[in-house]
Amino acid sequence: MxxxxxxxxxxxxxxxxxxxxxxxxxxxxxxxxxxxxxxxxxxxxxxxxxxxxxxxxxxxxxxxxxxxxxxxxxxASLEAVLRAASEGKNDAAAAVQLIELRRMLETGACELAASRVSPEEIDQLQVHVSAMQKAHDSNDVSAFVEADLGFHDVILHASGNVFVAVLFEPLHRVLETRRTQTSQIPDIQRHAIGHHRAILKALEAGDAPRAREAMDAHMQQTLDDLRTYVLEA
Structure with a gap:
């Protein structure tokens, strides 16, 4: 370098x-x-x-x-904004806007994935959900975050749209930082597991509208949890 x-x-x-x-x-x-x-x-x-x-x-x-x-x-610098979002102090606006961005991109990606996801990718999603539950039961935050990020990464790639995964790549560091912060809270973990299971069921059924709704509900819960447990704590 x-x-x-x-x-x-x-x-x-x-x-x-x-x-x-x-x-x-x-x-x-x-x-x-x-x-x-x-x-x-x-x-x-x-x-x-x-x-x-x-x-x-x-x-x-x-x-x-x-x-x-x-x-x-x-x-006007994406790198600088991401640094501020992951390392900045008390930037509630950046945290909320990050979820808004995820909501715009991931609901659409999930809808596309419903008709394009492969059996192998369904298996990967099941593995990630199981890993999230295991990490929750053992209070292993690091493993929970890794499985959570892996679940969403599979969906982004399963969408079949090359631009979606590329757009999300620069966000990985800030997403990991934010997830580690919020996943310290057991209630947030429980909420996430429930929503991930609902998303998985919709993808298994190949139901595009239901998959979009499930991901949208997950994003809304994530936003509600951020406001309840983190920003207002």
């Missing part, structure tokens, strides 16, 4: 500080002189790093006032 340029390293470190909440949206980031001393680089390097973040709409420059951090919904 190619090494990052010094400009890239500084831009990355500054983004880390933004994601960590050191510079919340609407605040002014330090000037070039302070940042160059902090990162032990030239002011020119800092200037180029800030231009990089400005091009990604993470920062905006207001003449005579300074350089400000933009709200997350204005960022």
């Amino acid at each position: 190619a090494r990052k340029s010094l400009v890239g390293v500084v831009a990355d470190e500054l983004l880390d500080r933004i994601v960590a909440g050191e510079f919340p949206p609407g605040t002014v980031v330090p000037g070039e002189l302070e940042l160059s001393a902090k990162h032990e680089v030239s002011r020119m390097t800092v200037r180029e790093a800030m231009k990089t973040l400005e091009a990604q709409r993470i920062l905006s420059v207001e003449r005579g006032r300074g350089t400000f951090v933009n709200p997350l919904n204005r960022w």
